[in-house]
Amino acid sequence: MKPNCLALSALGRRTAAPPISWLMKAALARPQLISLAAGFTDPATLPVSETRLLARQILKSAAPGRAALQYGTTAGEERLRRLTAERVRRLDGAPPAGAYSPERVVITHGSQQLLYMATEALCDPGDVVLVEDPTYFVYLGILQSHGVRGCGVRLEGDGLDLGHLEAVLNRLKRQGELPRLKLLYLVTYHQNPTGTTTSLEKKRGALRLLRQFESAAGHPIYLLEDAAYRELGFRGQAPPSALASRGAASRVLYAGTYSKPFATGVRVGFGLLPEPVRTAVLRIKGNHDFGTSNLPQHLLAAALESGIYDRHLDVLHRRYARKAQIMQHALAQEFPPQAEWRPPAGGLYFWVRLPGRIGTGVASRLFKAAVAHDVLYVPGQLCYAPDPARRRPDHEMRLSFGAASEHEIREGITRLGSVLQQELDSRDSRAAKRA
Numbered sequence: 001m002k003p004n005c006l007a008l009s010a011l012g013r014r015t016a017a018p019p020i021s022w023l024m025k026a027a028l029a030r031p032q033l034i035s036l037a038a039g040f041t042d043p044a045t046l047p048v049s050e051t052r053l054l055a056r057q058i059l060k061s062a063a064p065g066r067a068a069l070q071y072g073t074t075a076g077e078e079r080l081r082r083l084t085a086e087r088v089r090r091l092d093g094a095p096p097a098g099a100y101s102p103e104r105v106v107i108t109h110g111s112q113q114l115l116y117m118a119t120e121a122l123c124d125p126g127d128v129v130l131v132e133d134p135t136y137f138v139y140l141g142i143l144q145s146h147g148v149r150g151c152g153v154r155l156e157g158d159g160l161d162l163g164h165l166e167a168v169l170n171r172l173k174r175q176g177e178l179p180r181l182k183l184l185y186l187v188t189y190h191q192n193p194t195g196t197t198t199s200l201e202k203k204r205g206a207l208r209l210l211r212q213f214e215s216a217a218g219h220p221i222y223l224l225e226d227a228a229y230r231e232l233g234f235r236g237q238a239p240p241s242a243l244a245s246r247g248a249a250s251r252v253l254y255a256g257t258y259s260k261p262f263a264t265g266v267r268v269g270f271g272l273l274p275e276p277v278r279t280a281v282l283r284i285k286g287n288h289d290f291g292t293s294n295l296p297q298h299l300l301a302a303a304l305e306s307g308i309y310d311r312h313l314d315v316l317h318r319r320y321a322r323k324a325q326i327m328q329h330a331l332a333q334e335f336p337p338q339a340e341w342r343p344p345a346g347g348l349y350f351w352v353r354l355p356g357r358i359g360t361g362v363a364s365r366l367f368k369a370a371v372a373h374d375v376l377y378v379p380g381q382l383c384y385a386p387d388p389a390r391r392r393p394d395h396e397m398r399l400s401f402g403a404a405s406e407h408e409i410r411e412g413i414t415r416l417g418s419v420l421q422q423e424l425d426s427r428d429s430r431a432a433k434r435a
Contacts, residue, residue: 010125015145019137019382030374034412037376039192039348040403041264045319047312051263054302058295068298074286076107076270077297083304084270088256091230092240099249104272106281107292111228111257111269114281116142117288118224118253118271121280122182123148130168130184132160134351134383134396136192136226139185143385150385153184159198160186162205169213171389178213183222183253189230189238190347193383193398197233197345203242207251222277224253228269231261231313233346234321243272250274258300260348261313266296320348323401326409334417336424348402351380357395358423364394365426369419375412 005013023037059065075081082102089100098104108114123129125147131140133152143150153168154161165184172178184206188198203225210221225242242252257269273281285291303309327350328343338355360366361381370377380396399416401409 010147011145014147016141018141019378023376023378033371033374033376034404034408034415035376036399036401036404036409036412036416037378038403039400041260041348042316042319042323042402045312045315046263046265047308050303050308050312051299054299054306054308058298058302064298068295070294072291072294072297074282074291076105076292077294077301078102080107080297080301080304081105081270083301084256085272087304088241088243088254088272091238092244094240094244097249099243099252099272104274104278106271106273106278106285107297108269108271108285109289109292110259110267111226111255111271112138113285113288114255114269114271115139115224115226117281117284118255118273118277119143119146119148119183120284121277122222126180128172128177128181130165130181131385132186132191133385133387133390134193134380134393135185135385136187137378137382139226140383140385150387152385152387152390155191155194155196157196159188159196159202160206162202162209165206166209168389169209173213173216178217179219181213181217181221182219183224184210185224185226186242187226187228188241189227190232190344190349192229192347193349193378193380194351195342195344195347195349197238200239200242200244203239204245207242207245207248210251211247220251222251222253222274223248224255227254227256228260229347230256232316232320232348234317234324235345238346253277258309261316262300262303262309266300268292268296268300320346320401323404323406323409324350326406327399327401327413330410330413334413335420336417339420348400350399350401352397352399354395354397354420356424356427358420358427359394360397361394366419366423369422370416373415373419375415375419377416 058068084105085100085102119142123146127148129143129148129150130153131150133154151168154164172181190197207223214221223242241254242248243254254272259267324344336355340353341350361379367379378398381392381394384392
């Protein structure tokens, strides 16, 4: 270790560079590169004129303008908290209840800040968090920086494999590690990276299992539901959140965002949190920033009340459904028939499994060849926690159709298909020589 690093805290020394940082840097450093990696939203759909109108309405008179330009409270703007609680309740189709109280809402700088603060409030170094296998790789960076171990639980077509969840909980109990288990983290709508949506039955089953093991753990075990992609569905009705389950009010931490459904630049997210987690998060947030930027909160409240937010969602649904169809068609044309994927019903991603266990990791021949051909994807290996209970798969990739244009989607998949075919041909050639 370099001597000048010795002054850093254990967390400062431990925190690795997030993969998202170098993926974004690579895209910016090479303008000709087509990035199918970063989960950016579609630039053409960003609501510029609508936001200009909202800003003019807020700033046209002194009183509301000054309120929007002044500091706010740590918990967030009262009107936005009320609208947020009511919106989540209506999405769940639930009656008014304590789980949807505005008093439980915390407005944050994006849902990412909520995920970070909730983990910081609950976890110490050496603790354990259960995650989907695979999961949102940026959250794995939060765990790594805090010295928290992620344990993977297999995914099925409708969410978590409850049988495997129970087996993992029993294994932790036998190993005496259950007291270190603090929460289960799920991305429940159009999951990043696989596109899977978790059924309400699976959420309720997970909550029941966590409750069963709380006595042995000696403390509550929470379910952290990341619903960042909930409002980006373009096919079918999404199931209710875990908040609609019995007993959820005291055990579910619900994380949502206005960034992806409206404009990523506003960077406004939110959480509905039980006590004592909410109080702990507010104290941490008070030390972070003592309140999310106030002007974007007023803009979003006005967008929700005016109907602009919902009209913009309609635009996004049509746009992303179209781009998903284009990527689906390109994959069918350019990728080998052995490759596997499932068309998403929402979100921003395709999750592709490649044939013959072809490596897709950062050090793989395929990834290097893809970058050399100016196309970038997220290696699937990054989306698996470093769990010693299993090997991390290395034959998958995440492809995003969010920010890429229709032409870039077609061209990017063509380039990927070409390097993939070259890798398959090279493998066949090496196998023939060995024979």
